[in-house]
Amino acid sequence: MVFSSITFLFYFLPVTLAIYYIVPNKFKNLVLLIASFIFYYFGEPTYVLLMAFSILSTYVFGILIDKNKKTQYAKVWLILALIVSIGLLVCFKYMNFIIENINLWLKHKIDFINVALPIGISFYTFQMISYLIDVYRGQAKVQKNILKLAMYVSLFPQLIAGPIVRYTTIENEIENRTHTMEKFAQGIRRFIIGLAKKVLIANVLGELCTTFLKTNEISVLYEWIYAISAMLQIYFDFSGYSDMAIGLGKMFGFEFLENFNYPYIAKSITDFWRRWHISLSSWFRDYVYIPLGGNRTSKIKWLRNIMIVWLLTGLWHGAAWNFIIWGLYFGILLIIEKLFLSKYLEKIPKVFTHIYVLILVMISFIIFNGESVNQIVTNITSLVGIGNISLTTPESIYYFKSYFIPIVIGIIGATPILKNIANTEKYKKIINILEPITLLVLFIISTSYIIDGSFNPFLYFRF
């Protein structure tokens, strides 16, 4: 089930909220667990069992690691546990990609396996790994109640698309959490803002990107509109989802960590990755980069560690070469910054550092969205008019005009301008009045966009 659906908003959510707040505290976790499984089942009926199996194995391995604490067996159990979780991820996410690439070298081709990617597997696998490693390191207490562990892994607000909530973040809240009106209202606010980001900006710009990818009238203007829209779409889609997750978490008493912090105002690529998908980059930092030695090692190993982390970050996003290239692209940029560029970036005027970051990130998303190397190269070179393409076409001018306002709203929304205005003391009074109205209007408008999404005009050509 996705948050931006009628099933979720007007069936699942009211029923779950009502039951959750009616039952006594001791049953609240159970209600969330059942609701989360129903939530997952609605999107992924068959793989619900896979998730259940993963939870079971994590539970058993967690206990085994804990029981053998301070002996060498703890490490053995941890390694076995990692083999199982990562093994499942490889099987379901990467196997066909591996086969495809092995087949390039083989005479007798291996058949592809018939599996679809289970939704959310990359997220929940990483959560389970963080739990197991934290138990091994003694940073988290082992969870002896399987229902509570299952609730943590499957918790529907963050199950499908993050943030990757670590066990240690909500360890105490699983046992005992408070529900206040303030928290609930904050939750609603975050949820509606996230929903509007997804439905009113990301989806609308998504239409533009789809139209662009179908066109045969390429122009410099169109390429720029596409590149900027794609960049905004991915940010609003993903951060909107995180906002909704954090908001829902609050409604049910949880405090998840922030996942985005206005990445497009970053002053360097290093800064960008401190602001973009924070839960993923910090996961790689804590569970891969630092265990490999981080930067407290020889220069060669340090560089190797960076490249390994970014190769994996790329791969995590999907089983395809463009994601690998995308990850390595950032690895190389970060190395360049760390080795010498950062000191220059600090000295030049801010406006240039912003342009530097935005252009490189924009190119990264062209790679991210690219379907072939050829297409990626064409998209990038067309931005500067290489390849004998015209500056504008009627189509590009039309779409430029048609999507101008959503793009401008997107650009403003990607900066903290609105947030700063809302937090200004002298506007407090008027904001207090406007805020509830704005939120409820956005909720209704987003609903109308979802309802119209089914717009499926009767094919008039019957007649």
Add this chain to the structure above:
Amino acid sequence: MQEKAKNKIIIIGFALILFLFFMINLIKEDEQISITERRKLAQFPKITFETLSSGKFSQNFENYAIDQFVGRDSFRTLKAVWSNYVFKQKDNNGLFLLNNSIYKIEYPLNNGNIQNSAKKINNVCQKYLKGMDVYFSIIPDKTYYLKEDYLSIEPSEVEEIIKNSVEDMEYIDITNSLKLEDYYKTDLHWKQENLKNVVSKIEEKMNLENTSNISYETRQIGNFYGAYYGQLGRKVSPDKLNILSNKVIEDCTTYNYETKKTGKVYDEEKFKSSSDKYDIYLSGAAALIQVENPNAKTEKELILFRDSFGSSLAPLLLENYKKITLVDLRYINSNILGNYINFENQDVLFLYSITVLNQNILK
């Protein structure tokens, strides 16, 4: 204090929206069809082991929830208004409102689809029409006549592609015989009462007798909310639907090969009962219809390969023909046409709108 009051309003407002719509949707009786969108609405999905385990149930449930959402039409209007006035988008799902008329963007030209359409036409020519007089004409989409910078397909580009694929057809250019006002405001079709110039052009090119001095009685049948009206979801005043009639047309009989029913050129019953009022012309969509003119002063016959636009034009060609056979290649495979039509030396006219040619839907 103010903070607390604000939080209260947010919670109460959100909860009200959530629970009210949940309750109303639960209680409200499901509807079968949407009159404005002219389609069947999704019904509560079947619960079987197969649908539950394949994920079909959840997809169907979402379709159902969206289709049956209380106030669906108002929500769609709200979206259209927001997209138009707040986002200042030039179109909403490809449709836009300009000077009280609704348009739909038919763009870009799909080269492959036009070629496929041309191939289908060529098949018919090769199989049945060798040595016969064959004409073709393209009906521009009404956006073509907009002065503004809206996207539209150039009829000449379509003509070029078709000419390159089909030999021995004479092209009749009707683009200059039409104006924006000749199309309905709320529909994609042309108005029958404005087709005089088109008819004259066709008669001239096909060496037919000029009928511009024939008088017709224009009868206003009623209000007409066209297909675009429901799709756009905005309030626009309706068109008036008129028909041109005279004794020749009134005496003609139609025969539908599929339903094996005979009838009249204008089917006023359909105007009352059908959700698409344009069905008044030749009773609506049909694969194969024959119209016979008992008052004809000639033995000539016409085979008209056409889409829906042809239904309103055909009556105005009856003065020149004893029989007109209308073939809609979207509903009948050209390979079996020989079973129904005896191709001899009839006149042949392919008359298709760009919207149809630009899709790959001819059989």
